[in-house]
Amino acid sequence: MKNSFGPGALALLNEIKTKYPTGRAAIMPALYVAQEEFGWLMPEALEAVADCLELPEMTVRSTATFYSMYRHRKAGRNVIRICTNVSCMVLGARTLKGVLEGLYGVAPGGVSPDGRFSLEIADCIGACGSGPAMLVNDDLHTGLDAKKIIEVLENYK
Amino acid sequence: MISITINGKKINIEGPSTILEAAKKNGIDIPVLCHHPALELWGGCRMCLVEIEKMPRLQTSCTVPVADGMTVYTETPRVVAARKAMLEFLLINHPLQCPTCDKAGECALQDLTVRYGAVAGRFEEGKRTFPENVDDPIVVRNMERCIMCTRCVRMCDGVQGAFAIGVVGRGARSHVEPFSGGRYNCEYCGNCLNVCPVGAIMSRLHRYTYRPWQMDKTVRTICPFCGVGCTLSLEIRGDAIQKVSPAFGTGVNNGLLCGRGMFGYGYVGSPERLKTPLLRKNGKLEPASWDEALALAASRLLEIKNRYGGQAIGGIAGSRCTNEENYAFQKFLRAGFGSNNIDSVARLGLLHAQNLLEGVFGQGAAANVIQGIPRSDAVLIAACDPTRTNPVMGLQVRAAAKAGKKVVTIGHAQGLNRHRTHSLPAAFGTEGIALAGLLRELLRTKKFLPGENPELEAAIRGFELPELEEVEMLTGVPPAVITGAASALKDAATSSIIAGRELAASMDARRNFMLLAAIGYILNSRFFLISENPNEQGLIDMGCAPDILPGGRPLTLQTFRERCEQEWGGKLNPEPGLTLMEMFEQAGDTVRAMYIMGENPAFNLPGRKKVKEALGKLDFLVVQDIFMTETASLADIVLPSKAWSEKEGTYTNLEKRVQRLRKALEKDKNQESGMEDWRILAGIGKRAGLNNMSYAASSDIIGEIARVSPLHTGLGLEDLEEDGMMWPYKGKPLRMGGRVPPLPSLRAMASSLDAARVVLEKTLFHSGTLSRHSGALLDIMSGPEARMSPETAGQLGIPEGGKVKISTADGEMVLKAQIEKGLPAGAVFAGNNFGEAGSLGLFGYHLEPESKTPVLTVSDLKIALFEGHIP
The missing domain is CATH 2.40.40.20 (Barwin-like endoglucanases)
Incomplete structure (x- = not known):
């Protein structure tokens, strides 16, 4: 397991540091960099952020755990966020969930055994007009059905 | 002057104050949960809500400052209803485990629930659950009981400066834990559990055995571990210390403690304590009666005195013993046996450091109040780490840093890594050279006012100081860093300098301290000297050194020697005796016998092998201690003494404050018959036919000290009731000082910078x-x-x-x-x-x-x- 930032992430962090008056103020953007670098905010990732910003480790952990949208558990290489709110549900989102479970063995909140996908249930991703919809990492995919979702996900290894 | 009315009572207040403080000072009780006088204000628990006229909403009295003409009500029906509602919210999740909770009886939440009415739960939902965490050997965390007042976190971050714990999660799932989530990786000061108002953070040391109402007594005394002399309270039941409690608002420490003081007391109840006197018979230490042991000690000491003269006896006084005991010890040897071979661990650095500073500034140069450190504009830490050696003094340095003051460290001070503004990381042994660089910069940049001591100024200007480039070569500290630190220091109107043994236990001690004195003179600093042992200063003040008598008067001063002779009824040898290491070097030669009181030289001196060999060469060795130490195991007679909690007396801390030790236990549960160190000396004195060694109580001895020592003239125990008494007590310091010898030249360092x-x-x-x-x-x-x-x-x-x-x-x-x-x-x-x-x-x-x-x-x-x- 790596426990320090690579050169790309370090460059990004150094740039972030110049934009904030104190290390404390830069915790949140630095955590995103760490999450990108390490996959999720494991203790080593928090330590690396603390080291980089010259802050106590506990300060970083307190901040990180306050926010639910950081990943606090091990995630797959690709994060699927599938919407199950009213529009998407009516248009068949639940079936899609079943497809993912059957094909990749990934349940909501979990990671597929091969580490390729993790699945999260999202509450409305703002694509109600063209549901069912999902986010894979930062990409939006709409108008899904059992066939299309497999085609889309084949692009994420 | 601000006038306010609380509950119809007119109150006048000097200076800024919150409503809560004003009420408290005037005997009006306002309940609090998150507020603690040692901590930053928070205003989170809403228990201290009060009604203020002309303000529509209830206000938190802990945060609202008083204003002239304010009218406040603290217990109106509206206030009471609000507090009751707050308690109900807290009790939604708080498990009512009072019958099995260690905090019951001194729990703020329990008391308030009783005061404002038992609150019936109105929720169907279950309470949140967190498994109790027992991963740590000392601290148990029960987060179901936590009420999120964050006192512990504010203590850890804001006061202790350790940043070891924090609030994790949010909303109803918030809880407090260390980074690991399990065992702590912290300084174990215990201050977090001392401020916890409920039973969420508890000590395992007295788990399920401590009930506050079952204690026989609470005894306020002084911590036995280092020279800060923190005040603490011992909770006693039967013949054991149940726990150490902080005494917030009192003492030099204002209630703060470190791990040693908070959790270290267990040694007094150790089954390994010595129980009876031991005599060496056929090469083995065998139990003996007190009578036999004391009589043998007396006769053997007399025999050696008669055969070789008094100077054949050497004595090491105890840094854990009281002033009274150390005074009696040097008198025992000086007047009783005619030996001036008396020394102590103060020889390892403190004594020399103090002598060098006092040589320049006069007696009492380092008698300053620790609580003044955070009020200094700048603090210079010279080659020591107060957060390790004198942890509670270290907290004052951290407080200075938190208040935005300049903190400059020279050399390695790990505990201040987060609490300093400037670091001069000089390689080990080269810190003195970094001081020279700093002085050079200060002399160059600081405007020198025509001072009070022209001689000193002239001497300082005569110092030959190295160029900053040369300093960098020797210490590894770049010139820019020194310049930066000097500019931070030069504008300080008040400053403190803390120095330790390291600078004094050096071949360059004189140079180091002359540089430090010069910097102190220029900056008008107060000095603090690190003191590792609880009564190291007392050793010096009581005359436990070969060339000084009680009160710090030189032995060579004939008039004072005569005064002692008169009081003690014995002739004093006018020749100064041997120092600590010299006694061991001459063991078996000119030194035939040694008397060691509460000290362990076979372990805590350098040259361990040689010291042990030296102890083996003696004709006769007496050791007084509470444990079978490395030294005691070599003795001919071992005399069990009493631990700090079992005796009365006084300690002198590093501020030179004399404070009272109070007896909390008659005897320890495992111990049968230890005696106070002074009582042992008196017993031997009586059997050896010595004059004036008979004392009935420790207070007799302090009475005698007050007669003999010019520094302690007229000092009585009644003067020491509250926070002790500061130097020079009621006496007169010795007029001296003003001597500044030229600076010895800078020596090139022997070792290279990067060698392990x-x-x-x-x-x-x-x-x-x-x-x-x-x-x-x-x-x-x-x-x-x-x-x-x-x-x-x-x-x-x-x-x-x-x-x-x-x-x-x-x-x-x-x-x-x-x-x-x-x-x-x-x-x-x-x-x-x-x-x-x-x-x-x-x-x-x-x-x-x-x-x-x-x-x-x-x-x-x-x-x-x-x-x-x-x-």
């Missing part, structure tokens, strides 16, 4: 001889460690969790490697705490010629990975 070295360090969790018998401290740190940075470990090829073998010409030992960030490269730190692995066994020494202070030396150092089994 072993550094003797003071461990935060252990003090040496006593702490080895404290179960709690052993749980926190169970064995000897060699601490080093990841880089150093890499160079030496030592993996995490590996073992290191360190060997020198003086000894070798195997230690567990502890790899830590933030330590200087090339250094391996080892404390002198655990028997054979006590790191002083690696060091030899040279005597500094002027003061005979032993200066540590290391030769033939080898540090390598050890792959075998530790025997």
Whole structure:
């Protein structure tokens, strides 16, 4: 397991540091960099952020755990966020969930055994007009059905 | 002057104050949960809500400042209803485990629930659950009981400066834990559990055995571990200390404690305590009666005196013994046996440091109040780490940093890594040269007002100081860093300087302290000297040194010697005696017998092998102690004494404040018949037919001290009731000072900057001889460690969790490697705490010629990975 930032992430962090008056103020953007670098905010990732910003480790952990949208558990290489709110549900989102479970063995909140996908249930991703919809990492995919979702996900290894 | 009305009572207040403080001062009780006088204001628990006229909403009285004409009501129906509602919210999740909770009886939540009415739950939902965490050897966390007042976190971050715990999660799932989520990796000060108002953070030391209402008594006394002299309270039931409680608002520490003081008390109840006198018979120590032991000690000492003269007897006084005991000890040897061979561990640095400073500024140069440190504009830490050696003084430095004051460290001070503005990381042993650089910069940049001491000024201007480039070559500190630190210091209107043994136990001690004195003079600083032992200062003030008499008067002063002779009824030898190390060097030769009171030289002096051999060469060795120490095991007579909690007396702390020790236990549960050290001396004195050694109580001795010592004239126990008494008590200091010899030239350093070295360090969790018998401290740190940075470990090829073998010409030992960030490269730190692995066994020494202070030396150092089994 790596426990320090690579050169790309370090460059990004150094740039972030110049934009904030104190290390404390830069915790949140630095955590995103760490999450990108390490996959999720494991203790080593928090330590690396603390080291980089010259802050106590506990300060970083307190901040990180306050926010639910950081990943606090091990995630797959690709994060699927599938919407199950009213529009998407009516248009068949639940079936899609079943497809993912059957094909990749990934349940909501979990990671597929091969580490390729993790699945999260999202509450409305703002694509109600063209549901069912999902986010894979930062990409939006709409108008899904059992066939299309497999085609889309084949692009994420 | 501000006038306000609280509950119809008119109150006048001087200066700024919150409503809560004003009410408290006037006997009006407002309940609080999150507020604590030692902590930053929070205003989170809403228990202190009050009604203020002309303000529509209830206000938190802990945060609202008083304003002239304010009318406040603290217990109106509206206020009571609000408090009751707040309690109901807290009790939604708080488990009502009071019958099994250790906090019951002193729990703020319990008291308030009773006061404002038992609150019936109105929720169907279950309470939140968190498994109780018992991963830590000392602290139990029960987060179901936590009410999120954050007192512990504010203590840890804001006061202790350790940042070890924090609030994790949010909303109803918020809880407090350390970074690991399990065991703490912290300074174990225990201050978090001291401020917890409920039973969420508890000590395991008295788990399920402590009930506040079942205590027989609470005794306020002084901590037995270091020279800060913190006030603490002992909770006593039967014949045992149940727990140590802080006494917030009192003492030099204002209630704050460190791990040693908070958790280290267990040694007094150790089953390994000595129980009866022991006499060496046929090479073995065998139990004997007090009568037999005291009579034998008296007759053997007399025999040696008669045969070789009094100077054949050497004595080492005890840094853990009281002023009274140390006074009686030097009198016993001086007047009783005609020997001036009296010394103590103050010889390891404190005495020399003090003498050098007092030589310039006069007696009492380092008698300053610790609580003044955070009020200084700047603090200079010279080659020491107060957060380790004198932890509660270290907190004052951290408080200064928190208040935005300048904190400049010279050399290595790990505990201040987060609390300093400037660091001059001079290599070990070169800190004095960095001081020279700093002085040079200060002289260059600071406007010198025509001072009070023209001679001193002229002397300072005459110093030959190195160029900053030269300083960099020798110390590794770049010129820009020195310039930066000097500019931070030069504008300080008030400043404090803290220095330790390291600068004094050096061949360059005089140079180091002249530089420090010069900097102190220019900055108008107050000085503080680190003092490792609880009564190290008292040793000096009581005359436990070969050339000084009580009150710090030189032995060579005839008039004062005569005064002592008159009081003591014996002739004093006018020739100063041998110093600490000289006594061992001459053992078996001119020194035939030694009397050691509460000290363990076979363990805590450098040149361990030689010291042990020296003890073996003596005709006769008497040791008074509470444990079978390395030294006691070599003795001819071992006399069990009483622990700090079992006797009355006084200690003098590093501020030179005399404070009272109070007897909390008659005798320990495991112990049958230890005697106070002074009583043992009196017993031997009586049997040896000595004059004036009969005392009935410790208070008799302080009465005599008040007659003999010009510094303590008229001092009585009644003067020491509250926070003790500051130097110069009621007496007169000796007029001297103003001597500034020219600066000795800068010596090139013998070792190169990047060579690996072993550094003797003071461990935060252990003090040496006593702490080895404290179960709690052993749980926190169970064995000897060699601490080093990841880089150093890499160079030496030592993996995490590996073992290191360190060997020198003086000894070798195997230690567990502890790899830590933030330590200087090339250094391996080892404390002198655990028997054979006590790191002083690696060091030899040279005597500094002027003061005979032993200066540590290391030769033939080898540090390598050890792959075998530790025997």
